[in-house]
Amino acid sequence: xxxxxxxxxxxxxxxxxxxxxxxxxxxxxxxxxxxxxxxxxxxxxxxxxxxxxxxxxxxxxxxxxxxxxxxxxxxxxxxxxxxxxxxxxxxxxxxxxxxxxxxxxxxxxxxxxxxxxxxxxxxxxxxxxxxxxxx
Amino acid sequence: xxxxxxxxxxxxxxxxxxxxxxxxxxxxxxxxxxxxxxxxxxxxxxxxxxxxxxxxxxxxxxxxxxxxxxxxxxxxxxxxxxxxxxxxxxxxxxxxxxxxxxxxxxxxxxxx
Numbered sequence: 066x067x068x069x070x071x072x073x074x075x076x077x078x079x080x081x082x083x084x085x086x087x088x089x090x091x092x093x094x095x096x097x098x099x100x101x102x103x104x105x106x107x108x109x110x111x112x113x114x115x116x117x118x119x120x121x122x123x124x125x126x127x128x129x130x131x132x133x134x135x136x137x138x139x140x141x142x143x144x145x146x147x148x149x150x151x152x153x154x155x156x157x158x159x160x161x162x163x164x165x166x167x168x169x170x171x172x173x174x175x176x177x178x179x180x181x182x183x184x185x186x187x188x189x190x191x192x193x194x195x196x197x198x199x200x
Numbered sequence: 201x202x203x204x205x206x207x208x209x210x211x212x213x214x215x216x217x218x219x220x221x222x223x224x225x226x227x228x229x230x231x232x233x234x235x236x237x238x239x240x241x242x243x244x245x246x247x248x249x250x251x252x253x254x255x256x257x258x259x260x261x262x263x264x265x266x267x268x269x270x271x272x273x274x275x276x277x278x279x280x281x282x283x284x285x286x287x288x289x290x291x292x293x294x295x296x297x298x299x300x301x302x303x304x305x306x307x308x309x310x311x312x
Contacts, residue, residue, distance in 0.1 A: 066243070066268060067266070068267075069241075069267055070239055104236075143235075146259075149266060
């Protein structure tokens with residue numbers, strides 16, 4: 066009886082090109098919209114996970130291994146699996162519904178998400194989110 | 201380790217309560233609608249049959265854990281659960297949205 070599909074919830078995308086990837090809900094559309102008459106949400110996720118960084122690595126290697134590739138997508142609720150984890154990264158202003166209208170807007174949104182994800186990864190927090198789901 | 205064997209009496213009482221919900225309350229039957237009610241936080245109680253596939257059972261239990269909704273494992277398979285609901289088809293999982301006159305919500309979540 067508690068709403069759990071809220072912004073900042075970590076979810077796993079189940080279908081499509083990004084199946085198996087972890088994402089975070091940015092905005093919910095519980096009632097749906099005119100174009101999508103079903104419950105869906107705007108998620109920002111990780112396309113390419115950062116590689117495992119070890120102590121031996123040089124600074125240049127660490128920088129290369131910590132790179133993250135992000136994606137932004139509107140997904141149906143049926144195609145995500147919510148988890149008990151949350152990721153509080155402020156993406157509300159970068160990732161909006163109209164950032165998916167055109168290609169270059171999407172690219173800028175993804176680039177900005179990528180930088181926010183990378184700086185969060187470098188702090189060492191939310192380790193679960195940045196680890197690849199093995200299946 | 202006392203194994204709590206469900207006596208005939210409590211099983212019948214679940215069936216009675218379920219029949220009352222069917223008559224007077226709101227419910228949905230089936231996996232897809234159960235997940236939908238859980239997501240929209242309309243579900244008050246989930247009942248799962250005992251021959252539900254384990255992956256599906258854990259998925260429903262996980263959703264119910266996130267939504268803080270009780271799950272009751274019905275002592276019978278989907279055929280029996282369908283019969284208990286008064287339907288002529290199999291029901292693997294069902295979600296009670298509004299119990300109506302029944303006290304199934306207050307009495308069931310104690311025993312999971």
